[in-house]
Amino acid sequence: MAEITAALVKTLRDQTGAGMMDCKRALTESGGDLDGAVDWLRKKGLSQAAKKSGRVAAEGLVGVVSMKNRAAMVEVNSETDFVARNEAFQGFVETLAKIALEVGDDLDALKAAPYPGTARNVGEEITHMVATIGENMTIRRARVLSVSSGVVATYMHGALKPGLGKIGVLVALEAPSELEGLEQLGRQIGMHVAATRPDALDVDAVDPAALERERAVLSEQARASGKPEAIIEKMVEGRIRKYYEEVVLLEQVWVHDGESRVRAVVKKSGGTLIGFERFALGEGIEKAPAGDFAAEVAAVAGV
Numbered sequence: 001m002a003e004i005t006a007a008l009v010k011t012l013r014d015q016t017g018a019g020m021m022d023c024k025r026a027l028t029e030s031g032g033d034l035d036g037a038v039d040w041l042r043k044k045g046l047s048q049a050a051k052k053s054g055r056v057a058a059e060g061l062v063g064v065v066s067m068k069n070r071a072a073m074v075e076v077n078s079e080t081d082f083v084a085r086n087e088a089f090q091g092f093v094e095t096l097a098k099i100a101l102e103v104g105d106d107l108d109a110l111k112a113a114p115y116p117g118t119a120r121n122v123g124e125e126i127t128h129m130v131a132t133i134g135e136n137m138t139i140r141r142a143r144v145l146s147v148s149s150g151v152v153a154t155y156m157h158g159a160l161k162p163g164l165g166k167i168g169v170l171v172a173l174e175a176p177s178e179l180e181g182l183e184q185l186g187r188q189i190g191m192h193v194a195a196t197r198p199d200a201l202d203v204d205a206v207d208p209a210a211l212e213r214e215r216a217v218l219s220e221q222a223r224a225s226g227k228p229e230a231i232i233e234k235m236v237e238g239r240i241r242k243y244y245e246e247v248v249l250l251e252q253v254w255v256h257d258g259e260s261r262v263r264a265v266v267k268k269s270g271g272t273l274i275g276f277e278r279f280a281l282g283e284g285i286e287k288a289p290a291g292d293f294a295a296e297v298a299a300v301a302g303v
Helices: 006-016 020-029 034-044 086-105 108-110 120-134 182-196 208-223 229-246 262-269 291-301
Strands: 059-066 070-078 137-146 148-158 167-174 270-278
Touching: 006 020, 006 034, 020 034, 020 120, 020 137, 059 148, 059 167, 070 086, 070 148, 070 270, 086 108, 086 137, 086 208, 108 120, 108 137, 120 137, 137 148, 137 167, 137 270, 148 182, 167 182, 182 208, 182 262, 208 229, 262 270
Parallel strands: none
Antiparallel strands: 059 070, 070 137, 148 167, 167 270
């Protein structure tokens, strides 16, 4: 029997995409024979993950979990919305959010964390799930917010079940002491963020490159009016203020009354809004044409 080294396990893992523990077991079962181990994994249906890893995964779920002053949010993608209704997939997203709450939002650290109830880590667990469920899946991103005193509220728009859905928001509110209604305010801000999609918390946090592009466009538009340069400068500054009202959370009009500014609402509460995060499922992922997956299924079925 050949010695089952870490290098041999890695070679098998690279070839098949199966989890480390599955690869080790396959090599043990095959007496250290690499080809035999590949066959063992194929028979168990565990070597399919690598084949699926190139397929577009833009569906899935966003998951949130919170403590009083700390909350985590994750996005896990799959190929179809079908999988979002799979209980095993839902359980994975819920567990992943809890792990992120403990270890933080660095993806490498998150994937290396032990997965409860198994001998696998998180990265190996999702590879195992790919082989089990039969679709490509990816852990796309994670975010953890915390405050020293106050609350980190969560909001899930159109929740499939508590803490799971397609648009999730975290809102970090600092306060010197326990303030009545702060959790409720955080949830209301979460609803606002889900609806308005702000890019930045305050004016200072606006991306300089985005601001410069906006200023250049507005300047060209203003010059087309033929007005003097001094007037053009005032026109641009006025439009920049309008731009801030569109993209800066604290400058936006509060959606719950259509009149107040978010800044004023937060100030009235006695708390301080120090951060937020919004995850919209699949946002920014280039999706394949709608018919592609159906065509793939038909091809596999020989239709």
